[in-house]
Amino acid sequence: MAKKILVAGGAGYIGCKLVPALLKAGYDVKVFDKLYFGDEGLAAVRDKIELEVGALIDIREKSLEGIDAVINLAGLSNDPTAEYNPEANKIMNTDSAIHLARLCKKMKIRRYIYASSCSIYYSLTPDDTLRAEDYPVDPKAPYSHSKYMAERGLLELVDADFCPVMLRKGTVFGQSPRMRYDLVVNVFTRDAFKNRQLILHNKGRMWRPLLNIDDAVRAYLAALEAPEDLVRGRIFNVLNDNYPVIQIAYQVRHTLESKKGVRVDLQIQEIGPVRSYRVDGSLFERTFGIKFDTSMAAAIEEMWDALEEGVDYNNPIYYNLAWLELLRDMERRLAVMNYKVF
């Protein structure tokens, strides 16, 4: 019988690429998701998966019956949304992650893969130090702090029968059936499409670790299938490479000029955010024997083609903060008016 994987947050940007890949690899899949962004991104596989709608903090044993392994992608997935509601962020990113892990232990589900983030490393006093997994960190921002505290909580639960694995991903880029235009490469591709211009703050000097969405999917599959002794209670940075933001902009410009015949201007500003970090991804490569070799240019082209096909890139659903603000606003209005659409 096929192994069944529970993907919490499986209807999100990464989940909508990961779920079809899990099915293709022969797994059965159950998605547990609050569906903040709907389930349209899973349309192509909707009749092949089980979907349970709910908040992760409320998940109970029954939802985990028949599950062999868990991948947890659920939560607020960037700094602005975490800062928008730090209490909700703590519940969703830390408490829910640990709650799910405790349930897994109870239900004898051994493998638990947690979506952590390289933003745990960032600092406001940028230097060029390459940060490996053992680099001392003390993240203060709500998002990175919540990811770090989840990691610590999961590490406390490690034993011979429970095998949590933490993947600290770089900023992901590329096309997904549930798209986000609030991630740097995706933003630049959209800006090039919309304005034929990219605006660079702080001269584009800040470093970013980047990860192709297809490589993110490969990393989850690898973490799922690796022998327990190789990954039990371990943290891995997962990235293609580190880039100064200006180099990302050059790459977007070059790709669009050479492949699409489009001219894109760069507007370089002196001031702006200085958040910067460089991350060492070699432990993942050594441990799993995987060298990511996908091309950023191909991902940029794919996103451009989707924009040309008519994606409504102004729709707030593609911007996590704007969408959550809208949901909260609607929630308030509907509560006050006791409103029914029909």
Ligand SMILES: NC(=O)c1ccc[n+]([C@@H]2O[C@H](COP(=O)([O-])OP(=O)(O)OC[C@H]3O[C@@H](n4cnc5c(N)ncnc54)[C@H](O)[C@@H]3O)[C@@H](O)[C@H]2O)c1
């Ligand atoms: N996208 C990136 O660049 C990136 C980089 C590093 C880490 N991560 C982490 O990877 C994970 C997935 O990222 P993404 O880009 O797919 O995010 P996303 O925002 O597109 O998707 C998150 C999904 O989780 C669901 N969700 C959120 N809170 C929930 C809750 N409390 N209970 C149940 N479901 C909930 C949402 O409805 C959504 O479908 C996140 O944990 C994020 O922090 C993402």
